[in-house]
Amino acid sequence: xxxxxxxxxxxxxxxxxxxxxxxxxxxxxxxxxxxxxxxxxxxxxxxxxxxxxxxxxxxxxxxxxxxxxxxxxxxxxxxxxxxxxxxxxxxxxxxxxxxxxxxxxxxxxxxxxxxxxxxxxxxxxxxxxxxxxxxxxxxxxxxxxxxxxxxxxxxxxxxxxxxxxxxxxxxxxxxxxxxxxxxxxxxxxxxxxxxxxxxxxxxxxxxxxxxxxxxxxxxxxxxxxxxxxxxxxxxxxxxxxxxxxxxxxxxxxxxxxxxxxxxxxxxxxx
Amino acid sequence: xxxxxxxxxxxxxxxxxxxxxxxxxxxxxxxxxxxxxxxxxxxxxxxxxxxxxxxxxxxxxxxxxxxxxxxxxxxxxxxxxxxxxxxxxxxxxxxxxxxxxxxxxxxxxxxxxxxxxxxxxxxxxxxxxxxxxxxxxxxxxxxxxxxxxxxxxxxxxxxxxxxxxxxxxxxxxxxxxxxxxxxxxxxxxxxxxxxxxxxxxxxxxxxxxxxxxxxxxxxxxxxxxxxxxxxxxxxxxxxxxxxxxxxxxxxxxxxxxxxxxxxxxxxxxxxxxxxxxxxxxxxxxxxxxxxxxxxxxxxxxxxxxxxxxxxxxxxxxxxxxxxxxxxxxxxxxxxxxxxxxxxxxxxxxxxxxxxxxxxxxxxxxxxxxxxxxxxxxxxxxxxxxxxxxxxxxxxxxxxxxxxxxxxxxx
Numbered sequence: 001x002x003x004x005x006x007x008x009x010x011x012x013x014x015x016x017x018x019x020x021x022x023x024x025x026x027x028x029x030x031x032x033x034x035x036x037x038x039x040x041x042x043x044x045x046x047x048x049x050x051x052x053x054x055x056x057x058x059x060x061x062x063x064x065x066x067x068x069x070x071x072x073x074x075x076x077x078x079x080x081x082x083x084x085x086x087x088x089x090x091x092x093x094x095x096x097x098x099x100x101x102x103x104x105x106x107x108x109x110x111x112x113x114x115x116x117x118x119x120x121x122x123x124x125x126x127x128x129x130x131x132x133x134x135x136x137x138x139x140x141x142x143x144x145x146x147x148x149x150x151x152x153x154x155x156x157x158x159x160x161x162x163x164x165x166x167x168x169x170x171x172x173x174x175x176x177x178x179x180x181x182x183x184x185x186x187x188x189x190x191x192x193x194x195x196x197x198x199x200x201x202x203x204x205x206x207x208x209x210x211x212x213x214x215x216x217x218x219x220x221x222x223x224x225x226x227x228x229x230x231x232x233x234x235x236x237x238x239x240x241x242x243x244x245x246x247x248x249x250x251x252x253x254x255x256x257x258x259x260x261x262x263x264x265x266x267x268x269x270x
Numbered sequence: 271x272x273x274x275x276x277x278x279x280x281x282x283x284x285x286x287x288x289x290x291x292x293x294x295x296x297x298x299x300x301x302x303x304x305x306x307x308x309x310x311x312x313x314x315x316x317x318x319x320x321x322x323x324x325x326x327x328x329x330x331x332x333x334x335x336x337x338x339x340x341x342x343x344x345x346x347x348x349x350x351x352x353x354x355x356x357x358x359x360x361x362x363x364x365x366x367x368x369x370x371x372x373x374x375x376x377x378x379x380x381x382x383x384x385x386x387x388x389x390x391x392x393x394x395x396x397x398x399x400x401x402x403x404x405x406x407x408x409x410x411x412x413x414x415x416x417x418x419x420x421x422x423x424x425x426x427x428x429x430x431x432x433x434x435x436x437x438x439x440x441x442x443x444x445x446x447x448x449x450x451x452x453x454x455x456x457x458x459x460x461x462x463x464x465x466x467x468x469x470x471x472x473x474x475x476x477x478x479x480x481x482x483x484x485x486x487x488x489x490x491x492x493x494x495x496x497x498x499x500x501x502x503x504x505x506x507x508x509x510x511x512x513x514x515x516x517x518x519x520x521x522x523x524x525x526x527x528x529x530x531x532x533x534x535x536x537x538x539x540x541x542x543x544x545x546x547x548x549x550x551x552x553x554x555x556x557x558x559x560x561x562x563x564x565x566x567x568x569x570x571x572x573x574x575x576x577x578x579x580x581x582x583x584x585x586x587x588x589x590x591x592x593x594x595x596x597x598x599x600x601x602x603x604x605x606x607x608x609x610x611x612x613x614x615x616x617x618x619x620x621x622x623x624x625x626x627x628x629x630x631x632x633x634x635x636x637x638x639x640x641x642x643x644x645x646x647x648x649x650x651x652x653x654x655x656x657x658x659x660x661x662x663x664x665x666x667x668x669x670x671x672x673x674x675x676x677x678x679x680x
Contacts (some may be wrong), residue, residue, distance in 0.1 A: 050511060071517075072510035081511070088508035090501040092637065101501040104494045105513035111522075114493035115486060125494070138657055168512055192658045 003028040003172055003204035004049065009058035009068075011044055011228075018044045020228040021058070026172075026221075031198055031205045033219035033236075037248055041228040042208040043085055046174050049206075050082050051075040062172065077105050081170035083161045085177045085208075089149040095160055096145040099132040102167035132167065139163040154181060166197070172204045173197070179211040187211055191218045216240065224248070301481055309381065309474035323543060324588055326473065329480040330537045332580035335564035336487040336573065337530025342562065343571035343637075344496060345523040346503025347410055348419045352561045354426030355528040357553030358402055359395035359535025361433070361459060364548045367391040367540050368461035371468035379542075384470040388540070391470075392479075395536040396529045403528020407521040426558055434550035458549030466546030471537050479537055483530060487573045490526070499523055500571065560587070567626060569633030574640040579633070590618055 002025040011019040019041040026032045034042050047053045049060055051072040060067045067075050090098050107128070109120040136142040139159045144152060149160060158178060165173060175194070179187045191214055198205050209215045215222065216236045224232040224239055226248040232239050239245055308315075316322050338352045370387045402425075409421045436450035438457075453459045461467045490496050499519055502509045506516050539548045564583045568575025593599055603609050626634075 052507060052510075071515065072507070073513050073515035076511055076513035084508065084511075088505045088511075090504040090508065092504055093497070093500060097497055098501075100494065101498055101509065101514060102512035104498045107494050111493075111495055114495055115489050117489060121493070128494070140657065164512060189658075196658050 001028055002026055003030075003062070004206070005059075005061040006045075006049075007059045007061075009045070009048060009055045009060060011041075011048055011053055011055050017228050019048065019055075019225075022225065022228070022230055023058075024223045024230070024233060026204055026206060028204055029198065029202060030220045031194060031207065031218055033215045033222040034206060034208045034225065035210075035215055035222060035239075036225035036231075039227070040225040040248075042225055043176060044228075045225070046082060046176055046206075046208060049075075049174065050080060073105070076168060079168065079171035080174065081165035081168040081172070082174035083158075083165055083176055083178060085180070087157050087161055089157060089161060089164075091150045092148060094146050095136065095141055095149055095152065096129070096132055098149050098160060099135060099164050099167050100128055102164050103128050103131065135163050135167055155186065162197075166201065169201075170203065172206065174206045174208075176208045177210060178207070179209055179214045182211070184213070187214050190214060194218050305474055305478045305481060308477050309472055312473040319543065323541075324584065326471075326476050326541055326544070327538075328581045328584035329476050330534050330541065331560070331564060331584045332480050332577050333483045333534040333537065334531060334561050335568065335576040335580035336483045337527045337534065338561045339487065339565050339571065339573070339576040340490065340499075340523050340527040340530070342565050343569075343576070344491060344499045344503065345520060346500075347520065347523070348415060349422040349524075349527070350419045350555070350558050350562060351406070351422035351424070351426030352527075352531055353553040353555070353557035354406075354422075354429045355399045355403060355531035356535040356538065356557070357426075357429060357433075357548075357550070359399045359532030360539040360548045360552070361453060361535075362395040362398045362532070363391040363536030364459050364461065364467040364539040366394045367468050367470060367536075368463075371470075372462050379468055379470055381472065381474070384472070384475065387468065387470045388475050388536075391536050391540060392533055395532040395539075397532075399532025399535065400525050400529040403525045403531075404521060406528070407524025410520045410524060411517050423555065423558070426553070427555070430550045430553050454547070456550065458547035460547040467539055467548060469540050469542045469544060469546065471540040471544075472542045476537050476541065479533060483533070484573065484577065486530075487576065491571075491573055495519075495522075503571075563623065566633055567623070569635030569637060571637040572633070572635040572639060574638075575633055575635035578635070586619065586622065 004026040006025070007023050008021045009019055009023070010017070010021050022041075022045065034045060036042055044053065048055050049062075049067065051067065051070055051074070055068050058068070062075075062078065062080060065078065067078075067080070070078075090101060093101070107124050109118065109124045113121045133142055133145065136145055139162065141156060141160055141163060144156065149157065152160060162173075162175070162178070178194075179190055182190060194205055194207070194214075195218060197203060207215065207219060219236055222232075222234065222236055222239045223230065224242070224245050226244075231244040231248060232242040234242070312322065316325055334352065334356055337355075338349065341347045341349045341352075367387050367390075370390055371383075374383055374386065376383060406422060406425045410418050413421060433450065433453050434456050436453065436455045437447065438451045438455040442448050442451045454464075459467070498509065498514045501512075501514065502516055502519055509519075510516055538544070538552070545552070560583055564579035565576055566579075567582060568577070568579025594603075
């Protein structure tokens with residue numbers, strides 16, 4: 001049983017084929033890497049899965065349900081949480097409030113009980129706060145609960161974004177470049193944290209990442225995209241040795257280019 | 271995270287602190303007592319008729335500012351047509367109150383009868399304005415910023431012009447044209463018998479409306495709903511990514527704001543000693559602009575700010591008007607006949623605003639409040655299982671493998 005199942009997903013923007021017929025399955029409770037050079041379409045895949053974009057063709061199934069026609073908020077409520085490449089926090093809200101927004105959809109008491117300040121309102125609020133603080137404590141942010149999120153350091157902002165996503169109690173966590181801007185030690189820490197989160201919360205983690213130290217160290221399966229097309233899929237070992245992957249990353253010469261280069265060299269020599 | 275530990279969190283909540291029910295009943299009674307007292311003591315407290323008018327008008331403006339604050343402050347949308355909702359509420363209330371008054375058959379405006387008239391007028395104007403709020407709120411799903419602002423402005427102007435330019439007198443055909451003719455066009459609506467809208471809204475109703483509006487605005491802001499709305503203002507995509515549907519929240523915010531404006535309109539239409547006709551010219555863009563000024567001046571998103579802004583703007587506008595009565599000012603005008611004091615009024619007003627925006631761009635209060643409980647001392651939960659090795663990790667300083675060169679991990 002796979003947690004997420006993409007079948008021939010295509011998305012074009014104008015004339016640009018950002019994602020072209022991508023097909024892959026993410027095994028349940030795995031840590032799955034989605035890699036590729038800049039502009040390969042990795043973030044677009046995330047946006048398709050989370051409903052920010054609608055695919056032109058193809059299907060995206062999560063726990064047997066088609067996601068491609070749902071709205072982002074509906075997809076999130078079904079248990080698909082994400083973080084963003086360029087951190088998107090609720091700037092003027094406090095750290096605690098940032099996390100609390102993520103359990104708004106689980107509130108049992110409605111707007112009317114908020115206006116009447118009924119007992120169920122206080123009960124819900126207390127329960128939500130308790131859960132939020134508990135989660136913040138896990139991410140070592142409970143001491144900063146009443147700070148506005150813009151005042152946090154970069155690393156804390158990244159962690160807060162993950163904490164906020166975890167408040168949804170997701171089944172799948174999509175992390176978009178969580179290691180961006182981290183040094184070696186921090187990236188090592190991140191690897192442990194990702195594994196720990198998966199084990200502790202029974203998650204499936206999908207990772208878009210450029211940092212190969214993290215990707216190769218933590219992912220159990222990797223899917224490689226280039227120019228929106230799948231070029232490789234397999235374990236880190238397999239992917240690392242794949243000539244197409246090396247070519248995409250290092251820009252290896254194609255035979256034509258090699259011939260042209262040789263010809264040019266010859267010409268220069270004469 | 272199991273519900274079994276729920277009691278632990280609830281104990282710290284305000285709901286279960288010392289006798290909350292008793293406290294709430296007492297506060298409610300005190301507020302009702304104060305408002306009823308004002309109905310009878312108002313003439314003594316504020317003997318000057320003009321000042322009475324000003325105070326009541328300021329309170330109506332507070333309701334207008336509080337309702338606009340939901341859209342412009344909390345939800346971060348930008349409506350510049352709020353006068354339209356106020357106007358719809360005013361016309362609806364005038365029609366409803368006028369007919370009930372007529373049906374009652376008592377010419378005098380009795381305080382006891384106001385309890386038959388005002389609830390119906392308030393309900394009707396709230397509901398009708400809410401419907402319009404829903405319709406105007408729908409474009410907010412696709413439009414934002416300036417574009418949405420133009421939609422709201424267009425709505426308010428269409429509403430005003432449809433009424434102002436309606437053909438009156440003579441033979442008008444068709445139910446819609448007849449209804450518009452009934453509303454009196456440019457001259458305004460003055461009740462079913464054209465002898466004035468009954469002015470049932472005395473200090474009790476207007477102070478009461480302001481108090482209820484403040485309580486509602488406060489509770490909305492400090493609820494999960496208000497939190498989600500503020501999150502939406504900060505980042506729509508991120509809000510959707512945590513399961514909050516922007517569509518629902520934005521449209522709801524429009525409906526709530528329109529309802530509040532409609533109720534304010536009801537107060538305006540039936541204000542004691544106020545204008546006995548409801549006229550389209552009361553709801554021009556200038557009034558929408560005043561409402562925006564109140565919100566921005568007080569501080570977008572702040573309930574206290576909307577109150578202060580509403581009162582401040584009402585009084586400043588009036589004060590500058592009053593200035594013209596001073597002899598020295600009149601002497602100045604005699605000396606320089608070209609001096610247009612009405613135009614000057616707008617110049618002074620604008621200068622005050624510009625000055626404030628330079629000194630305090632976030633408004634008087636920003637998003638803060640005057641009285642706000644300090645966050646409770648929270649029970650620090652030791653994390654059951656903390657996240658492993660956070661940032662320090664077992665970094666090897668000798669390693670050259672940085673994050674960017676980390677291809678192939680060591």
